[in-house]
Amino acid sequence: MAKFRGPLAFQAPSAEWQLLPFRFERINGKVLVTNLVGEHLFLSAEDFDQLARNELPTDSPLVRRLRAKHVIREGADELPVELLAIKSRTRYRRLAEFTSLHIFVASLRCEHSCPYCQVSRQSSDKGAFDMTWETAALGLESAFRSPSQNIKIEFQGGEPLLNFELIEEVVAAAEVRNASEGKNLGFVIATNLALLDDRVIDFCRAHDVYISTSLDGPADLHNKNRPRPGKNSWELATAGIQRVREELGVDRVSALMTTTRSSLGRVREIIDTYVELGLTSMFLRTLSPYGFAIKTKSFDAYDVDHWLPFYEEGLDYIIELNARGVPMVEQYAALILKKMLTNDDPGYVDLTSPSGIGIGAIVYNYDGDVYASDEGRMLAEMGDKKFRLGNLHQDSYEEIMLSDALLAPLEESFAPSAPMCQDCAFETYCGSDPTYHYATTGDFVGRKPTSGFCRRNMAIFKLLLDRYEGDAGTRALFQTWAGH
Amino acid sequence: MSEHRLSFASSAHSVDAVQRAAYRFSDRLSCDISERPDAVEVIVHLADDTSEPEAVLADFRNEVLDQVLRERIRAETGDVRNLVLALAFSRTGLIDADG
Amino acid sequence: MIALRGKALSAPLEEPLGHTVWKIVDVATANSQRGSRAFVVGEDGEAPEGFDLYLTRSCGPSAGKGEAVLRLPPELDYLSGDDVISVSDDGQRVRVLWRHESRQNSVLLTERCNHYCLMCSQPPKTANDDRLLAEAFELMRLLPRGTSEIGFTGGEPTLYGQGVIDLLRLCRNLHPEAQVHVLSNGTRFADPEFAAAWAGIDNPNMMVGIPIYGAEPARHDYVVQAEGAFNQTIPGILNLAQLRQRIEIRVVLHKLTAPALPEIAEFIARNLPFVYQVALMGLEMIGLARANIPELWIDPTDYADELVEAVTLLDRNRIHTMIYNHQLCLIPRSMWPYTVRSISDWKNEYHPECVECSVKDECGGFFFSAKYKVSEKIKAIPGEAPREPALLEL
Numbered sequence: 001m002a003k004f005r006g007p008l009a010f011q012a013p014s015a016e017w018q019l020l021p022f023r024f025e026r027i028n029g030k031v032l033v034t035n036l037v038g039e040h041l042f043l044s045a046e047d048f049d050q051l052a053r054n055e056l057p058t059d060s061p062l063v064r065r066l067r068a069k070h071v072i073r074e075g076a077d078e079l080p081v082e083l084l085a086i087k088s089r090t091r092y093r094r095l096a097e098f099t100s101l102h103i104f105v106a107s108l109r110c111e112h113s114c115p116y117c118q119v120s121r122q123s124s125d126k127g128a129f130d131m132t133w134e135t136a137a138l139g140l141e142s143a144f145r146s147p148s149q150n151i152k153i154e155f156q157g158g159e160p161l162l163n164f165e166l167i168e169e170v171v172a173a174a175e176v177r178n179a180s181e182g183k184n185l186g187f188v189i190a191t192n193l194a195l196l197d198d199r200v201i202d203f204c205r206a207h208d209v210y211i212s213t214s215l216d217g218p219a220d221l222h223n224k225n226r227p228r229p230g231k232n233s234w235e236l237a238t239a240g241i242q243r244v245r246e247e248l249g250v251d252r253v254s255a256l257m258t259t260t261r262s263s264l265g266r267v268r269e270i271i272d273t274y275v276e277l278g279l280t281s282m283f284l285r286t287l288s289p290y291g292f293a294i295k296t297k298s299f300d301a302y303d304v305d306h307w308l309p310f311y312e313e314g315l316d317y318i319i320e321l322n323a324r325g326v327p328m329v330e331q332y333a334a335l336i337l338k339k340m341l342t343n344d345d346p347g348y349v350d351l352t353s354p355s356g357i358g359i360g361a362i363v364y365n366y367d368g369d370v371y372a373s374d375e376g377r378m379l380a381e382m383g384d385k386k387f388r389l390g391n392l393h394q395d396s397y398e399e400i401m402l403s404d405a406l407l408a409p410l411e412e413s414f415a416p417s418a419p420m421c422q423d424c425a426f427e428t429y430c431g432s433d434p435t436y437h438y439a440t441t442g443d444f445v446g447r448k449p450t451s452g453f454c455r456r457n458m459a460i461f462k463l464l465l466d467r468y469e470g471d472a473g474t475r476a477l478f479q480t481w482a483g484h
Numbered sequence: 485m486s487e488h489r490l491s492f493a494s495s496a497h498s499v500d501a502v503q504r505a506a507y508r509f510s511d512r513l514s515c516d517i518s519e520r521p522d523a524v525e526v527i528v529h530l531a532d533d534t535s536e537p538e539a540v541l542a543d544f545r546n547e548v549l550d551q552v553l554r555e556r557i558r559a560e561t562g563d564v565r566n567l568v569l570a571l572a573f574s575r576t577g578l579i580d581a582d583g
Numbered sequence: 584m585i586a587l588r589g590k591a592l593s594a595p596l597e598e599p600l601g602h603t604v605w606k607i608v609d610v611a612t613a614n615s616q617r618g619s620r621a622f623v624v625g626e627d628g629e630a631p632e633g634f635d636l637y638l639t640r641s642c643g644p645s646a647g648k649g650e651a652v653l654r655l656p657p658e659l660d661y662l663s664g665d666d667v668i669s670v671s672d673d674g675q676r677v678r679v680l681w682r683h684e685s686r687q688n689s690v691l692l693t694e695r696c697n698h699y700c701l702m703c704s705q706p707p708k709t710a711n712d713d714r715l716l717a718e719a720f721e722l723m724r725l726l727p728r729g730t731s732e733i734g735f736t737g738g739e740p741t742l743y744g745q746g747v748i749d750l751l752r753l754c755r756n757l758h759p760e761a762q763v764h765v766l767s768n769g770t771r772f773a774d775p776e777f778a779a780a781w782a783g784i785d786n787p788n789m790m791v792g793i794p795i796y797g798a799e800p801a802r803h804d805y806v807v808q809a810e811g812a813f814n815q816t817i818p819g820i821l822n823l824a825q826l827r828q829r830i831e832i833r834v835v836l837h838k839l840t841a842p843a844l845p846e847i848a849e850f851i852a853r854n855l856p857f858v859y860q861v862a863l864m865g866l867e868m869i870g871l872a873r874a875n876i877p878e879l880w881i882d883p884t885d886y887a888d889e890l891v892e893a894v895t896l897l898d899r900n901r902i903h904t905m906i907y908n909h910q911l912c913l914i915p916r917s918m919w920p921y922t923v924r925s926i927s928d929w930k931n932e933y934h935p936e937c938v939e940c941s942v943k944d945e946c947g948g949f950f951f952s953a954k955y956k957v958s959e960k961i962k963a964i965p966g967e968a969p970r971e972p973a974l975l976e977l
């Protein structure tokens with residue numbers, strides 16, 4: 001058919017390809033390429049060479065892939081620039097949202113005595129370690145000053161149910177206040193559930209309060225991690241989870257685990273415990289650096305290398321469960337996959353840049369001290385108040401949000417300008433976590449080659465991409481997680 | 485510690501690229517970097533318990549090459565990157581208004 | 584296949600008809616109104632007086648003498664009350680504009696196009712056919728209130744510029760409840776003024792269906808045979824999205840597009856996530872497609888993996904996705920929930936294999952096939968063996 005022109009007529013008239021901003025990383029003989037907004041593709045070393053040497057032809061499957069993923073453009077193309085701008089804007093829209101999570105430390109007291117917990121106190125002195133109504137009222141004032149349309153108020157401790165009266169007062173006052181503010185207001189109580197009773201259940205039902213609890217795995221592990229009088233932490237927590245599910249609804253309770261050295265090697269049992277309780281989501285958390293001898297570098301790297309196999313085995317087991325029809329989401333993977341596979345940024349504090357401290361979440365301690373993150377508060381309890389932004393009783397909202405204690409780490413740790421992060425193919429998936437780096441190295445940026453944070457996240461990114469590229473079933477599962 | 489001398493022709497390698505490679509490898513080796521008129525000279529120090537020191541040095545040389553490429557990408561795409569970001573923050577959202 | 588045009592067997596007119604668009608009425612639908620109506624004579628031969636045009640069926644009874652009478656060819660005998668036709672001035676050529684029984688009426692606005700797609704089912708022409716637009720205006724006025732779906736197609740309807748905007752505004756004003764679907768290659772919307780005029784029609788029930796045949800320019804431009812098309816169509820889509828217009832992305836699947844389907848899906852999910860829906864269309868072996876069989880033909884079973892991959896990706900990104908024109912036996916069962924059953928007029932021409940098929944009533948494939956190329960893998964889906972009713976010994 002002479003009327004039709006062949007494909008050659010529509011390829012780029014010249015091979016004058018222009019590079020668009022991209023970054024790369026060599027992984028097992030292949031080259032991962034990510035564009036400005038984190039869209040990825042894997043190239044063979046030979047294909048990457050063609051790109052690197054500027055020897056791309058006018059058209060080829062490789063050229064088409066690179067154009068589709070906005071890695072190159074033909075000289076005159078404006079469309080890729082336009083599309084990249086739209087995608088960037090979408091990724092950063094979280095910044096405009098500002099603080100939405102407000103953590104109220106209702107009481108530092110706790111009836112547990114977990115060895116890794118730095119903050120709780122075994123004390124019956126309500127006056128010394130409970131948040132007063134005056135302090136809470138100032139916290140509430142600050143929360144409503146935030147420009148965010150979404151306000152989530154989370155009560156933490158210690159064990160916040162030891163100061164339940166305060167929770168009742170804050171919730172009531174917040175609801176009254178919100179009648180005129182019209183924000184999307186939500187409440188969470190982070191509790192070990194040992195003190196769950198009818199009054200708490202009725203209250204949570206009446207005010208749509210969500211429960212977040214701790215579950216470290218099987219009974220022996222959990223009870224070892226979380227000693228309390230009666231040695232029955234696990235029994236109380238699982239009974240409490242079941243009770244909330246039955247009396248408030250399955251979606252009203254979620255559980256978080258703390259990973260300790262005793263957890264390593266037991267990831268399948270831990271996951272099975274969650275499955276058994278009907279929970280459909282879990283968070284395979286890293287070993288917490290807070291509370292250990294964290295300023296010795298060797299500790300850090302050592303622990304990451306021990307933790308990674310734990311995570312990998314857990315992730316693969318969860319993938320396997322899903323393939324068998326057992327629904328379970330690994331939340332950390334889901335957060336990263338959202339950043340990898342969509343233009344959305346879930347705004348998870350550890351994985352944002354600018355850092356999410358102060359922006360994603362803010363902590364009002366029982367005594368009115370304000371911290372940029374929960375980790376910052378824990379650091380303070382260990383004697384270092386670097387992330388203390390001010391005090392509700394002494395400082396205004398503006399003084400707190402514009403304090404050097406918040407702005408300096410935000411600015412210094414901004415990943416796109418940090419050494420090595422700047423050129424890192426995973427940068428858009430990652431975060432700056434100034435609190436972690438300060439805790440482990442004494443400065444907000446840290447040295448990435450020896451940073452446990454960097455090593456751990458790089459390994460997870462590679463793991464997720466490997467499984468994603470590996471088979472269609474996992475790809476579909478990951479896309480589901482990313483869509484949550 | 486063992487010492488190894490590497491030399492990168494200045495015509496094809498900037499000091500910055502070599503420094504970035506050294507930084508990235510700072511968990512495996514340490515470097516003294518000096519600039520000569522025609523070459524960037526590097527003295528690499530490897531811990532004595534380094535297994536396969538030759539492989540580490542080869543990886544390091546390849547890393548320098550990759551850093552040269554990264555430098556080129558940064559230089560060639562700096563303008564368009566700024567253009568994208570300027571566009572991104574200059575207009576009202578398209579996708580975000582109601583999803 | 585239902586004929587949409589035909590030549591009158593006889594049309595003894597005393598003078599030219601004077602206008603072209605006629606709404607058909609029969610005994611059941613006729614009332615006192617006469618203007619722009621043609622009466623179709625039924626089996627009983629009854630014909631009320633006063634119509635400017637009478638239609639008789641190929642073998643049916645005649646109408647009264649002395650009036651304009653047009654004898655329909657057999658293939659148009661199905662015409663009945665509430666259908667709308669256009670008739671040439673001499674009464675010889677009849678074109679069906681609207682069949683009231685069909686839910687898939689599409690109104691052809693022009694056969695001209697600025698693209699020349701390799702698989703076009705409606706090969707573009709260059710002659711001026713503005714009369715088609717004029718007929719569409721007339722049709723809008725004749726359609727009954729409460730018409731639920733109206734489709735507009737081409738050619739490229741937006742070539743009319745303001746003309747098509749005016750038509751669609753009339754359509755909205757007269758038929759505000761109708762779901763309106765317009766097929767366009769989208770390039771015209773790259774002009775912000777035209778996009779704004781489109782949005783100005785302000786019809787929330789209107790959707791434009793725009794095809795994309797690649798995730799980058801080279802493949803798309805080749806398929807549509809127009810340089811620079813991709814770099815206009817995508818900005819056009821962005822302009823419409825900014826104006827909050829409903830957009831459907833269409834991908835016709837053939838040898839050039841099906842292998843790239845996952846990439847296209849990824850491109851849509853990442854760059855055009857705001858689209859209302861995505862329609863994946865099986866290739867119809869008609870029009871230009873028949874001339875390009877070697878370039879285009881691919882057995883649907885050969886792109887099953889790509890189809891699953893793409894549909895899954897779109898679905899997980901919460902983009903409503905539909906598969907059209909695919910025989911169920913040729914695609915994986917996991918894809919069946921996404922298929923749309925074409926309420927096809929062609930069903931009575933089954934492929935021989937389909938006679939025994941247990942799901943033919945749900946099938947979205949089309950079957951007017953003996954003359955055209957179809958997959959050799961079409962295979963009846965056996966029904967579940969009927970279960971013996973449980974017995975209870977009493």
